Amino acid sequence: HVRLAQPVSFTVDALDGHEMRGHVQRISPAAGSEFSLLPADNATGNFVKISQRIPVRIVVDADQPMLEHLRPGMSVVVSIDTSVEGDEPSGPEAR
Numbered sequence: 025h026v027r028l029a030q031p032v033s034f035t036v037d038a039l040d041g042h043e044m045r046g047h048v049q050r051i052s053p054a055a056g057s058e059f060s061l062l063p064a065d066n067a068t069g070n071f072v073k074i075s076q077r078i079p080v081r082i083v084v085d086a087d088q089p090m091l092e093h094l095r096p097g098m099s100v101v102v103s104i105d106t107s108v109e110g111d112e113p114s115g116p117e118a119r
Contacts, residue, residue, distance in 0.1 A: 049081045049082060
C-alpha cells in the first residue's frame with residue numbers, strides 16, 4: 025500500500041530519462057473516478073476489475089542534478105517504493 029513519506033523515484037521524458045527522487049506528501053481520499061462527471065474509459069478490456077487512478081502528491085527532494093530544468097506539465101514515469109513502511113495519514117489535512 026502507498027503511504028505518506030515513502031520514497032519515490034521518477035524519470036523525466038523531456039530530460040532524456042533523467043532519474044530524480046522524492047517522497048509521497050499526500051494521498052487523495054478517493055479515486056479520480058469519484059470526482060468525474062463521466063465514467064472512466066477502462067482501456068484494459070477487463071470488465072471484472074476496473075482500473076482506477078488515485079491522485080498522489082509527490083515532493084521532489086532538493087539538491088539534485090537537473091532539478092532546475094523540471095517544469096509543470098512534464099511527462100514522468102513514477103515508481104513508489106512500497107517496501108518502505110512510511111507513515112499513516114493523521115487526518116483530512118494529511119490527505
